[in-house]
Amino acid sequence: MTVNVFDSKEVQDLLRAAANLGSQDGNARIRQITHRLLSDLFKAIDDLDMTPDEIWAGVHYFNKLGRDGEAALLAAGLGLEKYLDIRMDAADREADIHGGTPRTIEGPLYVAGAPVRDGVSKIDVDPDDNAGPLVIRGTVKGSDGQPVADAVVECWHANSKGFYSHFDPTGAQSDFNLRGAVRTGADGKYEFRTLMPVGYGCPPQGATQQLLDALARHGNRPAHVHFFVTSENSRKLTTQINIEGDPLIWDDFAYATREELVPRVVRKHGGTALGLKADAYQEIEFDIVLTPLVQGKDNQIVNRLRLAAAA
The missing domain is CATH 2.60.130.10 (Aromatic compound dioxygenase)
Structure with missing residues (x-):
């Protein structure tokens, strides 16, 4: 069953908190970009009904990408x-x-x-x-x-x-x-x-x-x-x-x-x-x-x- 929670207040509050949107400290541009990219990711998880296994496979892939030094490639x-x-x-x-x-x-x-x-x-x-x-x-x-x-x-x-x-x-x-x-x-x-x-x-x-x-x-x-x-x-x-x-x-x-x-x-x-x-x-x-x-x-x-x- 597909679950769509992206537009819920709970998720939107989570996104704002994760990017620290209400803060006057730090870097405003980085907050803006982080919020947008994280929002796009969360929305894709809903839209594609990604499983936890798929999400963690992606996390581990990025670990390997860093170890291999291949991000620019x-x-x-x-x-x-x-x-x-x-x-x-x-x-x-x-x-x-x-x-x-x-x-x-x-x-x-x-x-x-x-x-x-x-x-x-x-x-x-x-x-x-x-x-x-x-x-x-x-x-x-x-x-x-x-x-x-x-x-x-x-x-x-x-x-x-x-x-x-x-x-x-x-x-x-x-x-x-x-x-x-x-x-x-x-x-x-x-x-x-x-x-x-x-x-x-x-x-x-x-x-x-x-x-x-x-x-x-x-x-x-x-x-x-x-x-x-x-x-x-x-x-x-x-x-x-x-x-x-x-x-x-x-x-x-x-x-x-x-x-x-x-x-x-x-x-x-x-x-x-x-x-x-x-x-x-x-x-x-x-x-x-x-x-x-x-x-x-x-x-x-x-x-x-x-x-x-x-x-």
Whole structure:
């Protein structure tokens, strides 16, 4: 028998007490959010007739999620991070902001502190027999089409096993392997000399994959490269590109693919002169367009916990 008690005075009083709505102390915004989220949960329990067993299974799942350190990974896998991008896209349209390189999700694997080079950075610190050389280059421009000097382009991606340095469970990678940053000159150009990445999958025994299995979903991402791009007079850009031809480009468990962010991969020669591991290499040209500050402020900076290390 379905029981509906959400609208009762007893439950509504409980919700107000749990969020401490009548208090003048503490944080009013946190009280507001707590009350709304707790109300939505209680209402869902009524509407879906959730059992105590189901509720406690959820509580124990969140314990596992915390132990595994996968909350940010799950946020990407359930579309929460994509949803935030959808909201920011809508806010830009409402503010009549157009023409910049599309944003997409940051993901959980950024590490602050990568060394900043002028113009060009070779970021493959460790050898990788299974990955061929790759050059990613382009020009950072403003919305007026002019090059942006002194922009900082940060780049990070996985190795041929799908692992990121600082998060590699094998411990095989050096600090800041396949991570770097470039400061543009007057011509706005940047270049990363690196190795071709592959996609990765969620840890098979982790909490994220556990839930995805229950949903009959895979937990895999196509090969991709992340970017942060910052400039004094522009809004911060968080984006990533997918590697052309990857079969999972349109089946990314994190919903990060955007049509404008799948640049061509071109085969070239002359890599030896560039200090690459082989003369034949692949190149991606990815020009970046930044958008101006809003009333002198950068409304694209997202404050979240991120790992940092010293180079």
